[in-house]
Amino acid sequence: MRRAVEESVLLARAYLSRVCEPGSFVLWTFIERVGPVEAARAIRLGVAPLEVMSLTAARRSSADAASDLDAAERHGARLVVPESDDWPHVAFGALERVAGPSKPGVCALVPPTALWVRGHADLARIDARSVAVVGARAATPYGTHVTAEMCFGLAAQGVAIVSGGAYGIDAAAHRAALAANGITVIVSAGGVDRPYPPSNATLYERALENGLVIAESPPGSAPHRSRFLSRNRLLAALGTGVVVVEAAVRSGARNTASHALALGRPLMVVPGPVTSAMSAGCHQLLAERVIGAILVTGWEDVLSVVGAIGEVLPEDGYVPHPAGDLRDDLDQLEPTSRRVFDALLLRRYLTAEAISRRSGIGVLDVVRTLPSLILTNLVESGASGYRVAKRVQAPR
Amino acid sequence: MALARTWAIALTGVDAHLVEIEADSAPGIPGVTFTGLADTSVVESRDRIRAAVFNSQAKWPNRRMTVAMLPADVRKVGSRFDLAVAMALLACSDQVPAQSIDGAAWIAELGLDGRLRSVRGVLPSVVRARELGVKRVVVAEGNGAEAALVPGLDVRVAHNLGEIIAWLTGEGPVLRPAQPNVDSSDQASRPDLADVAGQTLAKRAVELAAAGGHHLFLEGAPGAGKTMLAARLPGLLPDLDDAAALEVSAVHSVAGLLGERAQLIRVPPFQAPHHNASIAALVGGGSTLARPGAISMAHRGVLFLDEAPEFAPRALDALRQPLEQGSVCVHRGGGAVTYPAQFLLVLAANPCPCGQPAKDCTCPAQARRRYQQRLSGPLLDRIDLRVQVDRVLHSDLLDEGAARETSAEVAGRVAAARDAARERWRPLGHSVNGQVPGSVLRSTPWSLPHKALAPAAGYLQRGDLSARGFDRILRIAWTLADLAGRAMPSPVDVAEALYFRTGHGEVAA
Numbered sequence: 001m002r003r004a005v006e007e008s009v010l011l012a013r014a015y016l017s018r019v020c021e022p023g024s025f026v027l028w029t030f031i032e033r034v035g036p037v038e039a040a041r042a043i044r045l046g047v048a049p050l051e052v053m054s055l056t057a058a059r060r061s062s063a064d065a066a067s068d069l070d071a072a073e074r075h076g077a078r079l080v081v082p083e084s085d086d087w088p089h090v091a092f093g094a095l096e097r098v099a100g101p102s103k104p105g106v107c108a109l110v111p112p113t114a115l116w117v118r119g120h121a122d123l124a125r126i127d128a129r130s131v132a133v134v135g136a137r138a139a140t141p142y143g144t145h146v147t148a149e150m151c152f153g154l155a156a157q158g159v160a161i162v163s164g165g166a167y168g169i170d171a172a173a174h175r176a177a178l179a180a181n182g183i184t185v186i187v188s189a190g191g192v193d194r195p196y197p198p199s200n201a202t203l204y205e206r207a208l209e210n211g212l213v214i215a216e217s218p219p220g221s222a223p224h225r226s227r228f229l230s231r232n233r234l235l236a237a238l239g240t241g242v243v244v245v246e247a248a249v250r251s252g253a254r255n256t257a258s259h260a261l262a263l264g265r266p267l268m269v270v271p272g273p274v275t276s277a278m279s280a281g282c283h284q285l286l287a288e289r290v291i292g293a294i295l296v297t298g299w300e301d302v303l304s305v306v307g308a309i310g311e312v313l314p315e316d317g318y319v320p321h322p323a324g325d326l327r328d329d330l331d332q333l334e335p336t337s338r339r340v341f342d343a344l345l346l347r348r349y350l351t352a353e354a355i356s357r358r359s360g361i362g363v364l365d366v367v368r369t370l371p372s373l374i375l376t377n378l379v380e381s382g383a384s385g386y387r388v389a390k391r392v393q394a395p396r
Numbered sequence: 397m398a399l400a401r402t403w404a405i406a407l408t409g410v411d412a413h414l415v416e417i418e419a420d421s422a423p424g425i426p427g428v429t430f431t432g433l434a435d436t437s438v439v440e441s442r443d444r445i446r447a448a449v450f451n452s453q454a455k456w457p458n459r460r461m462t463v464a465m466l467p468a469d470v471r472k473v474g475s476r477f478d479l480a481v482a483m484a485l486l487a488c489s490d491q492v493p494a495q496s497i498d499g500a501a502w503i504a505e506l507g508l509d510g511r512l513r514s515v516r517g518v519l520p521s522v523v524r525a526r527e528l529g530v531k532r533v534v535v536a537e538g539n540g541a542e543a544a545l546v547p548g549l550d551v552r553v554a555h556n557l558g559e560i561i562a563w564l565t566g567e568g569p570v571l572r573p574a575q576p577n578v579d580s581s582d583q584a585s586r587p588d589l590a591d592v593a594g595q596t597l598a599k600r601a602v603e604l605a606a607a608g609g610h611h612l613f614l615e616g617a618p619g620a621g622k623t624m625l626a627a628r629l630p631g632l633l634p635d636l637d638d639a640a641a642l643e644v645s646a647v648h649s650v651a652g653l654l655g656e657r658a659q660l661i662r663v664p665p666f667q668a669p670h671h672n673a674s675i676a677a678l679v680g681g682g683s684t685l686a687r688p689g690a691i692s693m694a695h696r697g698v699l700f701l702d703e704a705p706e707f708a709p710r711a712l713d714a715l716r717q718p719l720e721q722g723s724v725c726v727h728r729g730g731g732a733v734t735y736p737a738q739f740l741l742v743l744a745a746n747p748c749p750c751g752q753p754a755k756d757c758t759c760p761a762q763a764r765r766r767y768q769q770r771l772s773g774p775l776l777d778r779i780d781l782r783v784q785v786d787r788v789l790h791s792d793l794l795d796e797g798a799a800r801e802t803s804a805e806v807a808g809r810v811a812a813a814r815d816a817a818r819e820r821w822r823p824l825g826h827s828v829n830g831q832v833p834g835s836v837l838r839s840t841p842w843s844l845p846h847k848a849l850a851p852a853a854g855y856l857q858r859g860d861l862s863a864r865g866f867d868r869i870l871r872i873a874w875t876l877a878d879l880a881g882r883a884m885p886s887p888v889d890v891a892e893a894l895y896f897r898t899g900h901g902e903v904a905a
Contacts, residue, residue, distance in 0.1 A: 179859075351786060352597060352895065363596045367895035368888050375854035 005083045012040035013081040013114040014065035014218065019043060019056045022216040023230030025101045025108040026051050036081075036113075040065075071219045075193040076208075077118040082111070086124040091237045094263040107230045109262060111237075112216045118192045119212035121160075121183055126212070130160035130185070131306055132239025132260075134232075134253040135169025136246040136278050143246035143278060146270055147172040150243070153299030155182020159306070160211070162187060162238045164231065165200055169245045169253075174207055184211040187238065189231040190223035191215055232256040241266040241306040243296065247281030254281050261291060266305050268296040329376055336361060340369045341378060341388075349385035398422065400487030400494045403501040403530060404465075404480035405521035406472050409686070409733035410646045412517070412524035414501070416466045417477070419484035424460030428485070432465035435473040444475075444506055445482045452510040452558040457489035471731060475505035476515040479534070482506060482557060492564040500532040501525045503539070510557040514538035519649035519658070522546045523642065534560065540574035542649060542658035577657045586631035586663060589803040591624070594788045598625055601783040601896055603806050606632035607813040608875030609828030611719070611741040611778055613704075616785030617753040622744040623668075625785065626700040629742060630664040631803040633697070634811050640696050643736055647695055651688050665697035667739075671706035679714045679724050680735055686726035691718050692735035704743040705770040712775055715741070719778050743771070743779065753787060780830060780868045781896050813878035829874045834867025837874070844870070844885055851891045861897075869893045 013036050020027045030052050031039045042048040043056050053060075072079060080086055092111040102108035117123060131154055135143060147169050151161045155177035163170040165186035177184035186207050190196050192215045195204040204213055216234060217227060232252060236242055236259035244267070247253035260267045269286050272279025285293045296302050333341060343359035344350060352370070356363035370386060373379040380389040399420050406413045428442050449456050463481055465472050480502040487494045503521055504512040518539040523546050525533055532550040535543045540553040552571040554560050562568025592599060598614065602625050605612040612629075614622040636644060641660045648654050648661060669678060669690040676682065680689035691699055701707060718724040722738035748757050748764040757764075818827045826832050836842060846853070852869045855861035861869070872893035873885035880889070 351784070353594075353786060356596075364600060364892065367597065368891045371851040371855065371891045371894045375851065375858075 005081055008037050009081060009083050010069070010079055011065045012036040013083075014068050014079055015040045015044070015063055017079075017112075017114045017116075017216070018063040018065065018068055018218045019059045020113075021055075021230070022112060022227060023102070023107045023110060023233065024055055025099060025110050026055060027113070028099065028108075028110040031113065036083075068218045072116055072192070075118065075219055077116050077192045077219060080115045080117050080123055082114075086122055087115075088123050088126065088238065090128060094265070095233065095237050098262055107226075107233060109233055109259065112234060115214050115216060116192045116218060117212055117214045119208045121185075121210070121212050123212060123214070126160045126162075126183060126185060126238070128240075129158060129306070130162050130239050131302060132162040132235045132242045132256070133169065133173040134163065134235060134242065134244055134247075134256045136248060136251060136253065137166050137168040137170070138278065139168035139172065139246050140272075140276060140278050142272060142276070143169055144172040147245050148176040150245075150270075150296075150299045150302060151176035151182075152180045154302060155180035155184070157299070157303055157307070158182070159303070160185055162235060164189070164228075164235060164252075165196065165204060165207075165213070167197060167200070171200060171203055174203055178206055178210060181210065185238065186211070186213045187231055187234050188213055188215040188223070189217075189227040191217055191219040191221040193219045194221065194223065196223040228252060229255060233259045236260040236263055236265055239265060241268055241302070243268045243270065243302060244282055244285065244293075245270045246272060246276075246278040247285075248277055249281050249284060251281050254285070257285060257293075267291065267293045268302055268305060269293045270296055329378060333373075333378075336365060337369050337373060340366055341373060344379060344386060344388045346388050349382045349387045351385040355386065398488060400484050400497065402480055402484050402487070402497040403499075403525075404477045405501055405503055405525055406470050407474075407476070407517045407521060407650065408471070408731065409688070409735055410517075410520050410643075410650050411734075412521045413467075413470045414524065414528045414530070415470065415472060415477070415480075416464075417480045417484045418464040418466065419481070419488040420462045420464075421457055421459040421488045422462070426458045426460060428461045428463060430463050430465065432468040433471055434465055434477075435471065437474050438465075438472050438477055441475060441478050441481065441506075444508060445478055445485070447508040448478075448506040448510040448557055449482060449486070451508065452556065452561060454486060454491050454557075454561055455489065457485070459489075461485060461488065474515070475513075476503055476517075476521075478506040479504040479512060479557075483560070486561065492561055496564045499530065500534065501530045502534050503543075504534070504536040504554075506557065512536035512554050512556060514656075516652035517646075517650040518542045519545060519642075519654065520646040522549070522551065523646070525549065534571065535574065538656045539658075541577040541656060542654050544574040544576040545645065545658065545660050577659050579657070586803065587624075587628050588631065589628045589806055590800040592621060592628065593793045593800070595621060595625065595785065597895070598783050598785045599801075599806075601781050602626075602629050603632060603810060603879070604872060604875050604896065605629060605740060605742070605781055606806075607810045607879050608780070608817065608871065609740060609830035610780035610872065610875065611830065612743070613776070613779045613782040614742065614744045614785050615747060615782070616744075617787060618746055618751050619753075620785040620787045622785050623700070623702055626668070626698065626702075626742045626744065627666060628803060629698045629700075629740065630666045632807045632810050633664040633740075634807070634814060635662045636664060636696055644696050647688050647692050647735060651693060653693075663697075665694055666700065667691075667694035667697065668700040668702060671701070671703045673707070673711065675708070675711045675714050678711050679718065679737075680726045680733070682728065686728050686733045686735075688735045689724070689726075691715065691724060691737040691739055694739040695736045696738055697740070698742055699739040700742045700744070702744045704745045705749075705767050709770060709772065713772060716774055716778070719775075741779065745771070777864060780871050783896055809879055812881070813875065816878045816881075817874070829871050829878070832871060832874075834864070834870065837867060837870040844873075844890070848873075848885055848887050848890055850887055851894060855894060861894075865897055868897050872896055 095111040099110045151173045160183040161173050161177035162185040163173045174184045184207050192213050195201040232255050236256050242260035244253050244257050257267050269282045339359045343355050352366050356366045377389050379386050401418050404415045404417050406415045430439050483497050486492045487497050505515050514536045519542050522543045526549045534552050537553045543551045551574040553574045554571050563571050641662050644661045667690045678689050680686045718737040723734055724737045725734045748759045749767045750759050817829050873889040876889040877885040
């Protein structure tokens, strides 16, 4: 049974989320001390401590929690608060433990006051098995390729992919997760109703089908620069680990990486060509021994870091798509299919006519048989014909 | 007699209109004036007609004459009105009896010496004349065979104007009736499928195209036999029935291609325009009134575009509307003309611009890709069948003993399959599987059981097949079932269809 959050708490948290910019250590400690309802009341009446008042003076009287909640409902969003059942305690517990006042240039590591959430997935379950993937917006084809392969594999293994919904690595990560029918979470810097960049609006819509769009700022908030920086701490917290794919020397991805280290999250880095400026930041992270960044090259590597113990045993030569034992598959083939399969070569592609000649089976029967061989992953097709699939070529 | 009346036929595209020609002579300054939307080409016939009348030993009336061409809102272009105007003038000056020319239509150009000369578009003109109750038509000798294709009215041929005057005044013999050309050796000979060695899959694709009305894309190195295969496609299609033969012959008549030994075109036509053809040559065009283009000449037959990527992209895109509608509407200053253009499209392409066989090709992948991309997506979307044509093996080529199917055998299967499809789609107004929209094939009662769809569904799930590709598979599978005499496609049909969607079974969305 889900326990309903009291209306007064919900309104108070909505008000607090509007009245102060995200990532304020002062506000967070104040709420922790007096509770959200009392904190909201004190700020609205102007009787809160001076340092809290200075942070909230600008929006103290204009903030309207009820209308924010209405707007959220209109956009299909809900407010998740620490008092809710689906609050990701595991993720934000780390932020609580390291909470401290902000240092110059670095956003304070504090849990969010509340989260605005669109989508049906359960936020509390996501943080148990998830990876935050961050990287350059101006990604190279190498970066998007690696990201897509990695996130597809992870999502297929039931790992939620958390990222920021931007161009480049972010978008590639979300798309791959969606393609694998996996769960993906977009942590937005603006309001949940403000896709940024706007041209990724369709990506946001697709993410809602099988995942979440979450934001710390209330609906309608614009994605300001400071909100990106405070958003990055949520990315780091929501992932069981953080993967950096392509990062320049100075980049938001590095900012997220430093949060991950502060939170004690494993930091994984994908190397790139040493000649690529887009991977220079990655190499720097890997080169700094004290950081302890882990070099990863594929989803198997990532899973062995964030997955359950024994989930991946690299020595075994993990089979990506467990499709039953190969020998069983071959034994179950009908005689015609078996003869077609036996006529194929390992490396070179053969045309249907060539297969017909080698197997002695009519070419029309060959083309009728091939689809089922392809669908059982025994055969693959290419520009110039067919050959034995990679899975079968691997040493058994 | 100061007033005479007779008939001529105007042409707009393949649409003919009956035109009433009236001539009136009155006292005044001698001369002829035309009224009734007559084009410059008609007005300038005045001097030609005058010379023809003189040279036929007739008199040119020394009076003021007015020629009215009615209805006045139909545009009259060209020299096809010469004879009708001459007859009207002769009748109004009492040189031939006026009642002898009323009820007759005259379709010919006049030379200065009075000879009758052939004109284009006689067949649709005579067909229209019969429909509107004209009893008699006179044409030039060169058009006789063509006009004689239309039964049920009195068609006569004359050599010159003098003969006609003599006949009408009773001073000379009766004009000869037009004779149809019954010489069967004039029928176009069809190349036979048995001439093609090997190429089992490509032949199968051609058979499928014929049976299902699917447009076809042949890919392969030069010399692999793409043209040879395409040229054999018309021979697999059923002969044109009377209505279709008349439609096709009419277009050829308007284009001036029927010739003196005209016969009804019974064999589906084959058109293979060269790749530097202009848009006007391809879809029809001309300065004032458009002439039919290659796509209309291929009506009810096959339009073969060899080296398709070499065609101007705009010319290829101009095919999209006709492919959709089965006709093409060409707008010109002189008005819009609609020509029929229901054709089977066959594209052929080399894998790359250098034209070398794959193993000798050194073109960069980029160049090959760019070459393939010159065929626009919307055009390829309308093509159901795609097949790779590889060079024939020497063993196949030299194996003369092998039993190869003849066109007649395949055409028999094709005819049966077409009958089955026509019967099935009759309530929906389609005649071949290639015309049936995917939404119909996916809805009851035509949707296939899960078991039959399994291979395609698997490809779809893996992302190797797009939704549109899926519809194409369904269309091809139905044709395969029709060819095999099955009531519904089986899993085997669907599996085979998968091959013909992508050529080599290569993954393409």
